Amino acid sequence: MDLNYTKEEQAFRAEVRQWLEDTLPNELREKVRLGKRLAKADIERWHSLLHTRGWLAPNWPRAYGGCEWNAVQRHIFEEEACLAHAPRSLPFGLSMLAPVLLAFGSEDQRQRFLPRILNGQDWWCQGYSEPGAGSDLAAVKTRAVRDGDHYVVNGQKTWTTLGQHANWIFCLVRTDPDAKKQEGISFLLIDMETPGVTVRPIVLIDGEPEVNEVFFDNVRVPAENLVGEENKGWTYAKYLLTHERTNIAGVGFSNALLTTLKHVAARVNSGGRPLAQNPHFAARMAQAEIDLMAMATTNLRVVSAAAKGQAPGAESSMLKVKGTVIRQELTSLLRRAMGPDALPFQPDFLDGGSNAAALGPDHAAAAAPAYFNMRKLSIFGGSNEVQRTIITKAILGL
Amino acid sequence: MEFNLTEERMMLRDTLQRFLADKYSHENRRAMIAAGEPYDAGIYAGLAELGVLGAMFSEGQGGFGGQGFDLMVVFEELGRAGVIEPVLPAVLAGGLIAALGSEQQRGLVEEIIAGTHVAALAQGEAGSRYDLNHVETTAAAEGDAIVLNGIKTHVLYGAEAQTLVVSAREAGAATDAAGISLFLVPVNAPGVTVSGHRNMDGIPSATVALDGVRLAASSRLGAAGEGLEALEAAVARGLTAICSEALGAMEAAKELTIGYLKERKQFGVPIGKFQALQHRMADMLIEVEQARSAVINLAGNLDQPRGRREIHACAAKNLIGRAGALVAEECIQMHGGIGMTDEYALSHFARRLTMIDHLFGDTDYHLERFIALKAG
Secondary structure (H helix, E strand, O other), rough: OOOOHHHHHHHHHHHHHHHHHOOOOHHHHHHHHHHOOOHHHHHHHHHHHHHHOOOOOOOOOOEEEEEOOOOHHHHHHHHHHHHHOOOOOOOOHHHHHHHHHHOOOOOHHHHHHHHHOOOOOOOOOEEOOEEEEEOHHHHHOOEEEOOOEEEEEEEOOOOOOOOHHOOOOEEEEEEEOOOOOOOOEEEEEOOOOOOOOEEEOOOOOOOOOOOEEEEEEEEEEEHHHOOOOOOOOOHHHHHHHHHEEEEOHHHHHHHHHHHHHHHHHOOEEEEOOEEOHHHHHHHHHHHHHHHHHHHHHHHHHHHHHHHHOOOOHHHHHHHHHHHHHHHHHHHHHHHHOOOHHHHHHHHHHHHOOOOOOOOOOOOOHHHHHHHHHHHHHOOOOOHHHHHHHHHHHOOOOO | OOOOHHHHHHHHHHHHHHHHHHOOOHHHHHHHHOOOOOHHHHHHHHHHHHHHOOOOOOHHHOOOOOOOHHHHHHHHHHHHHHOOOOOOHHHHHHHHHHHHOOOOOOOOHHHHHHHOOEEEEEOOOOOOOOOOOOOEEEEEEEEEEEEEEEEEEEEOOOOOOOEEEEEOOOOOOOOOOEEEEEEEEOOOOOOEEEEEEEEOOOEEEEEEEEEEEEEEHEEEEOOOOOOHHHHHHHHHHHHHHHHHHHHHHHHHHHHHHHHOOOOHEEEEEEHHHHHHHHHHHHHHHHHHHHHHHOOOOOHHOOOOOHHHHHHHHHHHHHHHHHHHHHHHHHHHHHEEEEEEEEOHHHHHHHHHHHHHHOOOOHHHHHHHHHHHHHHH
């Protein structure tokens, strides 16, 4: 048992920190720090900076332009990026689709798609959930029927995050309606500029159209865009989900949130003293911090095992439940900390440049929207109820 | 002991319920907000016609209610329908004018009851958080006139009001209990600048800058320097209103969720068949009933002496804050993604419930105040 990072890991952390300090543009840092909304161009800019340094694809093999970082290195990078208020890089192409292509795609598909993820030509989104297939993902109904050298796709996907910016979507589609639920699904890559694809944004509780419905009306997709074998898509989907769950604990985000919370609580006045000295609020903050300290180590226990080659199994469900509960609690505390200044809805400030004036102190404008937005954490990527069922079956054997 | 409503209140509740079921829809409210309208003037006139505003005042004040249970009956229904029209300012600013006003000032109450005049309470300031006694806006005598200087924040319906009831300091330090006076300020008085915005829950609000606003001494509402006591009593009435509103919103959110649990199928069965969700729903019901009792306690003690009234105000607001967060968060979670969409009514109830915790003292504030009152 040794709780310290190795010399090499410490050197790596120092290198990452220095690079972030030198490279992360101030406008981006301020936007992230104040919880403003990032435009498409902001995310593309961040990707391009990472790509220039060769750090855009931490988990890809070097042969395809990745870093081949192990789980500990990835964890260090994520931690530093959060502390520096760097934007989050988009997971859809980098850490969802790419691992599937690397494991199950053809070499042609890898050569065709992976470079375009790195150089920013393609923005991918995820076509998994449907109106009738949420927690019960295997219930997908979107149909793909083979017609010569094409598939003809009809159906609807929903909760497609940032699909409004995307030009490609990877989809779970049903290719065999007669097979057992999990067995008739295929994994298909669809160019969103194909005729018959329609994207409709969904405005969420925080006022932001972060997710979309994507409709497919007789969309003709070249058969070469099928990943792996027909009707084996569920295997690939599950593989993807295990990758979606790395960094599921969100420890870096929670640490950054805690820092912001302490900063705010030290400055906000509550009955003639800083809020941080209000015994009730101080107790709530301390409780969250204690939970987070333990969570960080639970996460490292899993990360460290993963770095030694053990694939995280049902442990990732544990990380997801606890990690999201802590992160939601921190956003709730930040909202409460703002007092009445959490009331105004300020979309112009949140969307606008850093010059637009906000009502209330720093962090006030984003506090309530962030709290509402983060309710999604316990819903998406397998709801916390689904995760508890996985724990019940896979770990407890009940 | 009688926990049933009087016949008059039942009638008021039923007519209000019918009116709102008929005329107030989530879709219209959403479209109105999207169009930038602060609220629906037609609905507001309709509410006035039904006597909803009159029910906020006693007979002596020109109304036909004014007791805690009148507020509770009305605001529970407003909360259930998600009404954003300015009934709350009639309780807060209107209540202060009715309680403290000279005969001439009280003339406004008649117009408020008729729905032709909106008066808004401007008491908050940057840095005052939830403390009513934290008043840095100054009121200085200049000859026969009084001159106001300061900035008032989070003035609900401030940009829709014709008159503001402003708390300002005539004597003492920033947080002294004594020295605070209340003033009637017409929004078109020189030196008044009102900047409107909308809150997270769709309710219009404003920041009001008072820059050398000259008032006649007759604009003072009540005695000089003694405004805090009346302000606190008015806020207790406001708390009764918003706690009742939260109760209505909780009931509505709960109903939507029960319906969804019965109708939404995953893994081949309605998700309401899963015991993990059933038990959480049962807990929610228990908390909502607790919230109802806390509101009844407050409504029934609203006219009692200060100590007793305030203990119930703190207890109700604390409990409503906790129950409101539970209901908002659990209802969203049990719905899944659909519960987070702007298109679906639940997200609006969740926003209102959450934002009510940020009005006139949150869960922690009232817990601390409850402890202090009990010790005192």
